[in-house]
Amino acid sequence: MDRIRLAGLLKLELRDGRVIRLCDGGFVPWGSEIYRVNDTQFGIIGSIDSFEEGVGDEVPAFSITFLPASTAAAVDLAAPGMQGSRLRLWIAEINDLTGQIIGTPDQQFDGMLDQVRLVTGRAKRELPMTFVPRGERFFNSNDGNTLSSAFHKSVYPGELGEDNATGLTSAVAWGVEAQPGSNGGRAASIYPASGWSNIINNPPFREV
Structure with missing residues (x-):
């Protein structure tokens, strides 16, 4: 056996x-x-x-x-x-x-x-x-792939549209901290002072 x-x-x-x-x-x-x-x-x-x-x-x-x-x-x-x-x-x-x-x-x-x-x-x-x-x-949702330069080029070879999409937040000066003639100075004339804090935390445009 x-x-x-x-x-x-x-x-x-x-x-x-x-x-x-x-x-x-x-x-x-x-x-x-x-x-x-x-x-x-x-x-x-x-x-x-x-x-x-x-x-x-x-x-x-x-x-x-x-x-x-x-x-x-x-x-x-x-x-x-x-x-x-x-x-x-x-x-x-x-x-x-x-x-x-x-x-x-x-x-x-x-x-x-x-x-x-x-x-x-x-x-x-x-x-x-x-x-x-x-x-x-x-x-895995792979959400990060949509703005990845490497992934973008793997789908569209030679297309450089995402090269500057680093995923980092860009600092923008607002209100009194803005230098004369800067974007921040123009923004101050568009939005009221009472709404600055809300605009900083929730900007009216999409960051990339």
């Missing part, structure tokens, strides 16, 4: 091209890849949250705590450019005599890195990483 055991497999594809493959004990060969209990650079998994289901517009998230081998590795994993790295988890059936996977592992999660924080202390270095399903992208 064959003895079957279960093994958890984790594959984290970092945005810089590196791949972390971990399992929950020993090592597990799968095709041309090998999943190990320890990554020489990024360490081991300290803990992993249980999965939760989402309802409606809620996207469930869970956290994996890495125990990185060094502070440099922790800083590397926590770099802002790593956000969005793909994570996949499987449960595999292993033939205990041959050490080979039976059939195809059952995929449990396919998501992306959302948040990372570094926790340090005396003889302590932990890296809790929060992951969300890839469906999280459906909740």
Whole structure:
């Protein structure tokens, strides 16, 4: 009679091209890849949250705590450019005599890195990483793309209309602070003094 055991497999594809493959004990060969209990650079998994289901517009998230081998590795994993790295988890059936996977592992999660924080202390270095399903992208409104020069040129190559749309607020002098002949001086003759504060907070034109 064959003895079957279960093994958890984790594959984290970092945005810089590196791949972390971990399992929950020993090592597990799968095709041309090998999943190990320890990554020489990024360490081991300290803990992993249980999965939760989402309802409606809620996207469930869970956290994996890495125990990185060094502070440099922790800083590397926590770099802002790593956000969005793909994570996949499987449960595999292993033939205990041959050490080979039976059939195809059952995929449990396919998501992306959302948040990372570094926790340090005396003889302590932990890296809790929060992951969300890839469906999280459906909740991104991408409002900022409409005034982004790079995005605008990707749609209209060579069009320079958004080059000066930096998203920063331009300071405009009003009333007594305006120099003679400036726009602020002309504005003072158009709007009554009692309405200046309201105009400053709610200008009658659209800023870009």
